[in-house]
Amino acid sequence: MQQHLGLKSDRAAPAGDPVDAAAPLRRRLPRRLLDWFARNRREFPWRRDRDAYRIWVSEVMLQQTQAAAVIPYFERFLRTFPTLADLAAADEQDVLRLWEGLGYYRRARDLLRTARLLAATNGGRFPDQLAALHGLPGLGRYTRNAVLSQAFDRRLPILEANSVRVLTRLFGRTGDPRRGPEQRWLWAAAEALLPSRRAGDFNQALMELGALVCTPAAPRCEGCPLAEDCVARRLGLQTVIPARKPKPAPTLVREAAVVIRRGEQVLLLQRPPDGRWASLWEFPHGSLVEGEAPDEGAARLLHELTGLQGRLGSELITLRHSVTRFRITLVCFEAEYLAGDFHSAFYCQAVWATPAELSAYAVSSPQRRLAKVLTAAGRQGRLF
Ligand code: SF4
Incomplete structure (x- = not known):
């Protein structure tokens, strides 16, 4: 499940330079993480190839929804609309009908609106350049970077709930990751850690580690490829990082x-x-x-x-x-x-x-x- 963190504040970033913090890790961490990912990655239908349209659909479906729940929806959707051009020509009610049960229906309407815009302006292809994606419905920073890094190996970072948990613990960040300054720090750190190649695999590995090992309640640090460098582990702060906001009363x-x-x-x-x-x-x-x-x-x-x-x-x-x-x-x-x-x-x-x-x-x-x-x-x- 992906909950995205956009950049919402213009205030200054908190103390401690993220590039300096990432520099000592840059040489060894990507290799360790990618090796772990090669051994532990889960097979999902959207990981079978690097088709940008399929990755885009999966990324939108995975927002707020667990991967296991997304699989049947994804396969049904791609059977009905196998290409971006097929989706662009679809009736909105047919798209919503296929989305039924996934919730957050705005995602489906934005997906359709963007498909129609791309069909009209980009020949029905998903662009491979960041600039072409700005301002399109439903394509925030996370989604843009996730698709471009996975489909075209663009060196672009991602931040969502799983990667935020890994990065805040790795760097021992005790600030609130929902606030603008801390988000800015984390985006910069995520970018500084990216290897020059296989950025898409690195991003997926970070999220996969958060989903399988660096879990919210009981992280399995003994099996973690980042354990040696993890500040939260060294200080015993895994249960208080990342800072949580109290749940509102029902x-x-x-x-x-x-x-x-x-x-x-x-x-x-x-x-x-x-x-x-x-x-x-x-x-x-x-x-x-x-x-x-x-x-x-x-x-x-x-x-x-x-x-x-x-x-x-x-x-x-x-x-x-x-x-x-x-x-x-x-x-x-x-x-x-x-x-x-x-x-x-x-x-x-x-x-x-x-x-x-x-x-x-x-x-x-x-x-x-x-x-x-x-x-x-x-x-x-x-x-x-
Ligand atoms: S060592 Fe533990 S807390 Fe640190 S990143 Fe790994 S699983 Fe998370």
Whole structure:
């Protein structure tokens, strides 16, 4: 899982020159790390070749998502869109449908927007020069450098959660790596350590070491190729470096959703093109107000979100899921359409679809769980 650190502050870097700190290590560390990587690297489908498009797709998918979870998504995506030109010609809903379950859907929309821009300006090829990538949607410093170093062996550093953990411990950096000055120091140190060739392998090795050996809770220093030079290990500071920010307390949220039936069809609504779950489809749902019972809220939301008149039925399922610090309990009801035309201040458009047709629409994970209830054996009798 990659959490990227961009450079956000113009303040001066903290004391201690990163190039000087890296200089004594530059001769031996890359070789040790690359040797370790050759013996321990995991095989992933995006490591089979140096195709920039495939590496780019994998890097975007790996942001906020574990590698093992990404594999089936990556393979399905590349089967459907084997080239950048294929992706550029895709319908956004088809891309979102393939992304369903990975979350953070903005990544998918940015991937598509950038593919279309590159198809229009670069002949459908992923550029091999850094300057051509500036300003493209979703291509921050980490992603640009990761793709160019792996695909074209450009000598460009990377920083994400795993490499930050390795570097802060290696150099004994006790400052907050999320702050601008410390980030600047770490970017400079990462660059100073890079070998003149095989920068992409070096970057991957750094991340792999963080994922497999220099883990957050219990680093396995005895098997680490950097142990001899590691300041945190020498001082016994592995558990306090990198500095952690306290986790925010979870916020409990109560919501209700309504599956409105009209004959054999149910109402599905499309969210607006900006904001959370942009352009995805869903059954109308929203937060309950203080003291409101789920069935009262569902009846209110039915009319508020759709403009329709309906008769609320029984509860279908209660779903629990998390979005960042929010712990959401979603109570889902069925309802029968009675009268009215769809109009909504929030949703863009509505379709009436049979349960079997729901699989064609891109929806969020909790909404997919609700959609599956409608087609599950034993449930259909209640609704249809
Ligand atoms: S010696 Fe331990 S703390 Fe230092 S980089 Fe290796 S695993 Fe991490």
